[in-house]
Amino acid sequence: LWPESSPTAAANNLYQTLHIARRALDSAVPSTGDRLRLQGEMLSLVPDPAPWVDVARFEATACLALSGGDPGAFQEAIGLYAGDLLPHDRYEDWLASRREALRATWLSLLLGAAHAMRERGETGPAIATLQRLVTADSVHEAGHRALMTLHAESGGRPAALRQYEILRRALQRELDAEPEPASIDLHRRIASGTFPGDRGPLDIPPAAGPMVRPTNIPAQPTSFVGRERELAEIHRLLATTRLLTLTGPGGSGKTRLALAAANVPGGFPDGAWLVDLSALTDPALVAPAVAATLGIGEAPGQPLPESIARALANRSLLLLLDNCEHLIDACADLASLILRRAPGVRLLLTSREPLRVPGEVTWPVPSLTLPERRDANPGQVLASESARLFLERAQAVQPDIALSDADAIALVQICHRLDGSPLAIELAAVRVRVLSLPQIASRLDDRFRLLGAGSRTAPTRQQTLKGAIDWSHDLLDDDERQLFRRLSVFAGGFDLESAEDVCAGEGVDYSHALDVLARLIDKSLLMVERSDPERRYRMLESIREYAADRLAEQGETMAVSNRHAGVFLRLAEEAELHLRSHRQRAWLDRLDREHGNIRAAIEWFRQWDDAERELRLTGALAWFWHRGGHSLEGRLRLTSALGRSTGIQSPARLKALLGAGITFVMLVELADGLRWLQEAATLAGALADRQGLAIAHVWLVWPTLFRDGPAAALPLAETALATFRAGADRWYLAIALMGAGFVTGELGELATARARFGEASAIFRDLGDHWGMATSLTELARIAYRERDPAAQMLAAEALAASRAMGDRWQTVQALGLLVEVARVNRDYDLVATRGGEAVALASDIGQHASAGWAHRDLGHAAIARGDTGGAIAHFAAGYGIFKERGYKLGLACVLVGLAALSIRNGDGMGAARRLGGSRQLLEETSTALAPADRDVADEVMVVAREILGDAAFATAFAEGRSLSIEDLGPG
Numbered sequence: 004l005w006p007e008s009s010p011t012a013a014a015n016n017l018y019q020t021l022h023i024a025r026r027a028l029d030s031a032v033p034s035t036g037d038r039l040r041l042q043g044e045m046l047s048l049v050p051d052p053a054p055w056v057d058v059a060r061f062e063a064t065a066c067l068a069l070s071g072g073d074p075g076a077f078q079e080a081i082g083l084y085a086g087d088l089l090p091h092d093r094y095e096d097w098l099a100s101r102r103e104a105l106r107a108t109w110l111s112l113l114l115g116a117a118h119a120m121r122e123r124g125e126t127g128p129a130i131a132t133l134q135r136l137v138t139a140d141s142v143h144e145a146g147h148r149a150l151m152t153l154h155a156e157s158g159g160r161p162a163a164l165r166q167y168e169i170l171r172r173a174l175q176r177e178l179d180a181e182p183e184p185a186s187i188d189l190h191r192r193i194a195s196g197t198f199p200g201d202r203g204p205l206d207i208p209p210a211a212g213p214m215v216r217p218t219n220i221p222a223q224p225t226s227f228v229g230r231e232r233e234l235a236e237i238h239r240l241l242a243t244t245r246l247l248t249l250t251g252p253g254g255s256g257k258t259r260l261a262l263a264a265a266n267v268p269g270g271f272p273d274g275a276w277l278v279d280l281s282a283l284t285d286p287a288l289v290a291p292a293v294a295a296t297l298g299i300g301e302a303p304g305q306p307l308p309e310s311i312a313r314a315l316a317n318r319s320l321l322l323l324l325d326n327c328e329h330l331i332d333a334c335a336d337l338a339s340l341i342l343r344r345a346p347g348v349r350l351l352l353t354s355r356e357p358l359r360v361p362g363e364v365t366w367p368v369p370s371l372t373l374p375e376r377r378d379a380n381p382g383q384v385l386a387s388e389s390a391r392l393f394l395e396r397a398q399a400v401q402p403d404i405a406l407s408d409a410d411a412i413a414l415v416q417i418c419h420r421l422d423g424s425p426l427a428i429e430l431a432a433v434r435v436r437v438l439s440l441p442q443i444a445s446r447l448d449d450r451f452r453l454l455g456a457g458s459r460t461a462p463t464r465q466q467t468l469k470g471a472i473d474w475s476h477d478l479l480d481d482d483e484r485q486l487f488r489r490l491s492v493f494a495g496g497f498d499l500e501s502a503e504d505v506c507a508g509e510g511v512d513y514s515h516a517l518d519v520l521a522r523l524i525d526k527s528l529l530m531v532e533r534s535d536p537e538r539r540y541r542m543l544e545s546i547r548e549y550a551a552d553r554l555a556e557q558g559e560t561m562a563v564s565n566r567h568a569g570v571f572l573r574l575a576e577e578a579e580l581h582l583r584s585h586r587q588r589a590w591l592d593r594l595d596r597e598h599g600n601i602r603a604a605i606e607w608f609r610q611w612d613d614a615e616r617e618l619r620l621t622g623a624l625a626w627f628w629h630r631g632g633h634s635l636e637g638r639l640r641l642t643s644a645l646g647r648s649t650g651i652q653s654p655a656r657l658k659a660l661l662g663a664g665i666t667f668v669m670l671v672e673l674a675d676g677l678r679w680l681q682e683a684a685t686l687a688g689a690l691a692d693r694q695g696l697a698i699a700h701v702w703l704v705w706p707t708l709f710r711d712g713p714a715a716a717l718p719l720a721e722t723a724l725a726t727f728r729a730g731a732d733r734w735y736l737a738i739a740l741m742g743a744g745f746v747t748g749e750l751g752e753l754a755t756a757r758a759r760f761g762e763a764s765a766i767f768r769d770l771g772d773h774w775g776m777a778t779s780l781t782e783l784a785r786i787a788y789r790e791r792d793p794a795a796q797m798l799a800a801e802a803l804a805a806s807r808a809m810g811d812r813w814q815t816v817q818a819l820g821l822l823v824e825v826a827r828v829n830r831d832y833d834l835v836a837t838r839g840g841e842a843v844a845l846a847s848d849i850g851q852h853a854s855a856g857w858a859h860r861d862l863g864h865a866a867i868a869r870g871d872t873g874g875a876i877a878h879f880a881a882g883y884g885i886f887k888e889r890g891y892k893l894g895l896a897c898v899l900v901g902l903a904a905l906s907i908r909n910g911d912g913m914g915a916a917r918r919l920g921g922s923r924q925l926l927e928e929t930s931t932a933l934a935p936a937d938r939d940v941a942d943e944v945m946v947v948a949r950e951i952l953g954d955a956a957f958a959t960a961f962a963e964g965r966s967l968s969i970e971d972l973g974p975g
Contacts, residue, residue: 057085058105062242065108069115074123077116084109104272104319104347110140117149126157141173144186155193163193218274219296220266220323227263228395229371229388230256237264237366241321241349244364245342248327248352251368252527252546253471254426257353258325260368265323265351273320273347281326286333293322293337308337312344319347327354328526329478335360355475356525367527370423370543374415381406389418389428396432404435413440420447422543427468430454450545451552472549475528486519487528488557491550492567495599496532496541505567509559539596568604571597572616575623582626583734585771588809594627605640614648618655625662629669630774632812635850637666645679657686657695665702669813671853672889673706680706697726701735704742709893712930713749720746737766737775744782748789749931757786777805777814781821788825791935796825816846816854823861827936835865856885856894863901864940867908875905880974887969896925897937899972903944912951913960915944920964921972 061083068076088102113136120129130153136146147170154163167182167190174180182190192198237260240247249257265275278296280289290307294300299314301307322341327334335358341348342362352358357365371388384390384406393414397404406414417440421427431454434443446453454468479487489506490497497505503516520540523529528546532539542550554560574597581590594601601624608617621637621644628637641663648656660683667676680703687695700723708716720743727736740763748756760782767775784798803818819842826834842858845851863878879901886894899922906914919941926932933941949957964972 057083058088060242061105062108065112068112069108074116074119077112077119081109081112081116084112107272110136110143110146113139114146114149117153121153126153129153130157137169142170142177144170144174144183148186148189151189151193155198160193164190167193218266218276220262220275220277227259228392230260230263233260233369234264237261237351240364240366241351244362245346245348246338246350246352246358246360246363248354248357248363248365249368250354250357250365250527252355252424252543253475254424254468254545255368255370255527256425257368259425261323261325261351261353265321271319271321271349273318275321275323277323277325279325280330280334283330286330289330289333290337293324297322308340311337312340315341315345315348317347318345321349321351324350324352327352327358328356328475331356331358334358338363355478355527359525367530371418371425371428373418373423376415376419378415379408379412381408381411384411384414387418389421389423390414392425393417393428393432396429397435400433401435406440410440413444416444417447420444420544421450422545424543424545426471427454427545430468450548468545469549472546475526476549476553478526479523479528482515482519483522483526484553486516487523488550488553489559489563490523490529490540490542491547491554492560492564492603493541493547493600494603496539496596497600498537498539501570501597501600502540504570505563509562564607567600568607568616571600571604572620572623575601575620575627578627579623582630583770583772587630587772587774591627591631594624595631598631598633605644609643609647612647614644614651615653615655617644618648618651618653618659622655622658622660622662625659625665629666629813630811632849634666634670634813637662638670638672638850641666652686652689654690654692654695657683657690657692660686661695661698661702664699668702668705670850671709671891673709674890677703677706677710693726694730694732697723697730698735700726701739701742704746708746708749709891709929709931712928713746714930716742716746717750733766734770734772734775737763737770737772737779740766741779741782748782748786751932753786753790757783760786773805773809774811774814777802777809777811777818780805781814781818784818784825785821788821788828789935791828796822796829799825812845812849813851816842816849816851819845820854820857820861823858824934824936827861827864828939830868832865832868835861839865852885853889853891853894856882856891856898859885860894860898860901861936863898864904864936867901867904872905872908875901875908876974879905883973887973892925892929893931895969896922896931897933899925900933900937900941900944902972902974903948904940907944907947907951910951912948912957915948916952916957916960917964917967918972919945919948920961921967921969922964923961924965925969 061080064076064080064083068080084105088105113132117129117132117136120126120132130150133146133150133153137143137150140146147166151163151166154160154166167186170186171182174182181187189198237247237249241264249261251257262277265277276296278293280292283289283292290311294307294311297311297314299311302310302313305313324334324338331354334352334354338350338352338358339360341350342360357363371392374384374387374390378384385394394404394406417431418428421431427450431443431447434453438446443453451467451469476484476487486502486506490502492505493501499517499520502520507516520529524531524540529540529542532541551560554563575594578590578594581587601620605617605620608614608620621640625637625641628634628640641659645656645659645663648659660679664676664680664683667673667679670676680699684696684699684703687693687699700719704716704720704723707719720739724736724739724743727739730736740759744756744759744763747759760779764776764779764783767773767779780798781802784795784802787798788795799818799822803815803822806814806818819838823835823839823842826832826838839858839862843855843862846855846858859878859882863875863882866872866874866878879898882898882901883895885891886898899918903915903918903922906912906918922933922941932938945957948960952960
């Protein structure tokens, strides 16, 4: 600026101009800060609030109005036009074309708005709008003809003829021209009385609505599915951005989305133009391809890019450069030149990597939306874009295809395994000619063979899934290829540290791993996940399988996979102690993020019969699987590892045995829990591992208590408690206190139980273990409930809130169950119904079947209270089945009380008495007692049954029930 002035004078001019600009900006939109900020030699516009550009907003709104024809949109766009662009600056060449283009758009809006008003019967407002148009442009023949038409249609023949005279004189005066033939013909028909005839549309030229511009954007042979949000976002960005690059891996739909975005009529007076670069291999051909598309010749003595920029300087158009990645430098140079020289041009690019030039906005194209993994209903599945695309393309080759429930389940799997990639989904869809959907889903392990035959008319790289990825792989340098294939060992994503630990070495420089990783992200072969505190990265599944094939070709699979498994074994062992500390939430989240890699490590150890490391890994993960709501997976992984290592007698096997025992106890699968813990105790003794033996004794308390009663469990509980009081492991001291509290509570020593739970709670609080605090709070609430303390419901609600707050679904189920049982005592059956249903659903989801059985028991009583006999039978039968399968006698005793209450409701005193007898027998066998809610029901049923039968008959039936099998007393 001011090149003729001295530096001091130029600086003064700058400061004065900034002062004027700031004052103008503040008067337009008040701001809390300085909108124009000068720092060194950089001047920036501060978004406070975000800058609102009137021209961009007008163009975007006009585009929508002219393409849609909505009268409201027309009025909004017309209202945004503030007159000629920068009317006081008449000496800048670049402004002239922009000013005229904006004015032409405004005039088109007026004509289009009049057309929309006429269609709605609003003749008066339409005439007023057209008067405004011809006042602004006295020689706008289409506007004059429209006015003549409206006057004639509304009976104003003289007014129509006068309008023609106004037009004729204006043309003579300003252009020395005669009216167009269309205007002369319209005048003749009005004057002769032959107009109006059949009512037709207004004579609106292409510049009005809907707007039609010159373009070479091709019509597409297939429908465009979904992407409504993406199109809206791209249009928004194009209104404010001059260079927008759509990025993404091959097959992600970049080209199709860009074509759809560019094919919207309006907004660019000189049209929208596509230049497909995919067939070019020489960067020097980029500029000739653009010039040929736009009809631009090379000026003598001037490079072709300069000629292009000069020719576009006064034009307003959208230029779509498709497939830039293999010509990235040439595209970047040309785009930069156009940005500097042609302010009316918008550039929309598709590329597997960004250009990285000033002014570029990159927009990663997302995958198509996916159905929920649990969706099985065809209607729900087809609500997703990926499923709709599959079905539409499948119907193109098999028109009568329809989705069954089984097909819907398979389609969910197909969409997820193909990551919502449009190309992969379209290639899979054509296979319905010969395969069912379940067959397609089952063959995706060999996806490159399955998806190897696409459209013959598609570009070669888009005819197969492998071809699409080959195109990207061929553009990588050696460092990028090496890291790319090694990253394939990760499952479910990874962080930078893990990538460095696993992939560095043997050709990959540890210090350069970040730079190479960034280049793979730029080239759309890695995705960045931004939801975590630290960035994570992942490959789409198809790209990962491709990279794994390249890893195998190079003979690196063994070494890299072994390093990967070792990294995640160390992570699991490091996490084990943290899961008992104040940092447990962070470590649970970390293990959850790495769950896919952990599973891959386990499978690697299994594949190579590395039993020792498999035992170490599964044993270290047992508490994570329980706390993270993955108990069923933990049960499967631990028993599988133990089953393949029966000949090993090592600390690793002891750890896995303890993990299996704990897992089964938490699932209340008592027989298996007892078996694994007893084996752990035996092995701990053989290894002279006192800590391991004490841990086994702690967890043996629960299955022994529920199988053999509190008297049998008491010695185990007291021994374990004494051992941990003498040791340094305070977490296991708290667990031992919990076990002793359970046993003494079942023995009726509630004060002692309360003291032990309270001491455990204090230890957990000191350790920062929220699970322990919530668990001990639940048990303190249970003691209050058994003492019929009115505070029990409040304590149970607090325990539930604490469990929910830490996201522990297992403990949430325990607290829910207790809250429901307390609500039963209080006869609050609405609460029983709502919370009980929630408990059944959550417990079933995480494999806590015993807890689901207790909730079914409670829901059965709520159904009786509502008079719903059928519902009561169903719930009691469900609880009965769960407890019988697990040999859980206390649970069966409680269900029999519920069935006895149902018998009384049906007037069957004999059946009620027998079931009460059977319940008593089970309680005595386990030395346990009914909790208050069931005890109240049993007492009430006993009174009514005696009234029905008489004392003698009741006693006989009660005794018979004690001797009957559980099958005889059940709901059948």
